[in-house]
Amino acid sequence: MARRLKVSTRVTSTALVVAVSLVVLGSVLPGGAATPADVAPLPNAARGPAIPQDKGYLVREIKDGLYWVTDGVYQVMFLTTGQGVIAVDAPPSLAGKYQKAIAEVTKEKVTHVIYSHTHKDHIGSARIFKGAKYIGHRDAAATLARAKDPDRPVPTITFARSYVLKVGRQTLNLDYRGPNHEPGNIFIYAPRQKVLMLVDVIFPGWVPFMQLALAKDVPGFVAAHQQALSYPFETFIGGHMNRLGTRQDVRTQMEYVTDLKANASKALQTVDFMGVARETGFENSWLLFDRYFAAVTKTCADLTVPKWRSRLGGADVWTQSHCLQMVVSLRID
Numbered sequence: 005m006a007r008r009l010k011v012s013t014r015v016t017s018t019a020l021v022v023a024v025s026l027v028v029l030g031s032v033l034p035g036g037a038a039t040p041a042d043v044a045p046l047p048n049a050a051r052g053p054a055i056p057q058d059k060g061y062l063v064r065e066i067k068d069g070l071y072w073v074t075d076g077v078y079q080v081m082f083l084t085t086g087q088g089v090i091a092v093d094a095p096p097s098l099a100g101k102y103q104k105a106i107a108e109v110t111k112e113k114v115t116h117v118i119y120s121h122t123h124k125d126h127i128g129s130a131r132i133f134k135g136a137k138y139i140g141h142r143d144a145a146a147t148l149a150r151a152k153d154p155d156r157p158v159p160t161i162t163f164a165r166s167y168v169l170k171v172g173r174q175t176l177n178l179d180y181r182g183p184n185h186e187p188g189n190i191f192i193y194a195p196r197q198k199v200l201m202l203v204d205v206i207f208p209g210w211v212p213f214m215q216l217a218l219a220k221d222v223p224g225f226v227a228a229h230q231q232a233l234s235y236p237f238e239t240f241i242g243g244h245m246n247r248l249g250t251r252q253d254v255r256t257q258m259e260y261v262t263d264l265k266a267n268a269s270k271a272l273q274t275v276d277f278m279g280v281a282r283e284t285g286f287e288n289s290w291l292l293f294d295r296y297f298a299a300v301t302k303t304c305a306d307l308t309v310p311k312w313r314s315r316l317g318g319a320d321v322w323t324q325s326h327c328l329q330m331v332v333s334l335r336i337d
């Protein structure tokens with residue numbers, strides 16, 4: 005378990021791509037290795053619709069020209085407007101499939117690309133829509149200007165607080181509520197279809213990716229749950245995993261995160277720092293803190309996992325990692 009704790013906060017989105025690619029491989033390889041005996045079976049909440057294996061993606065109209073596309077691990081949405089397609093995000097894992105999915109339902113060209121945030125695993129094939137207008141938060145634009153990545157064109161339409169995109173018969177409200185997963189991560193709301201997209205924060209049916217999905221701002225990450233619920237949405241798109249979400253999915257993850265915070269706090273109060281120091285001594289401070297945080301996060305996970313392993317996929321896999329992120333946040337934020 006201690007080894008998992010060594011995952012540093014410097015894990016990059018590249019690691020996310022690699023890790024998720026491994027997940028994809030594991031899920032599509034026939035006769036893949038059985039789940040280890042010490043890992044809980046996946047709850048029904050973590051199961052989604054089958055992805056047609058011949059195509060490698062699923063495209064589905066949610067409502068009124070708003071479509072959802074997934075390969076089982078990444079998710080995007082696009083809208084037909086009568087005057088061109090609005091595409092939200094462009095993950096490399098969907099490159100090729102994305103254009104096919106759009107071509108399945110419309111002859112319209114992509115005229116607008118919205119960035120949920122800057123991470124390469126979500127927008128790293130944005131260049132395929134060359135000629136479109138690229139739209140993102142100004143903090144995202146600043147990050148991308150620094151990155152100088154030809155695969156992620158810097159947005160030419162940016163905003164600080166809110167932006168309403170109207171194209172043909174479609175409307176999207178883009179809002180920034182402060183940093184969470186990263187600075188510039190936005191809420192994308194389709195009022196007519198009552199669909200909300202917020203990426204890398206809420207994972208319907210699953211606990212978040214490791215370390216609260218590598219949240220740059222943990223208090224902002226926690227607050228984003230209530231901020232999401234302030235929209236009158238009926239369908240939620242989280243950018244990851246295999247199914248659409250509901251309001252209940254957002255409430256469920258909020259309950260998980262609330263439990264996690266309470267248990268991290270309890271662990272900080274109960275684990276005896278001097279007791280750990282008696283075993284490690286004080287000479288090697290890093291050893292002392294490593295063992296102390298290992299004990300705190302294990303206590304936090306032991307309090308959290310039994311309640312959640314049958315409710316959310318991966319609760320027994322990554323709760324200890326989430327505990328570490330929460331413990332560190334409670335100490336410094």
Ligand SMILES: [Zn+2]
Pocket residue numbers: 017121123126185204
């Ligand atoms: Zn991200």
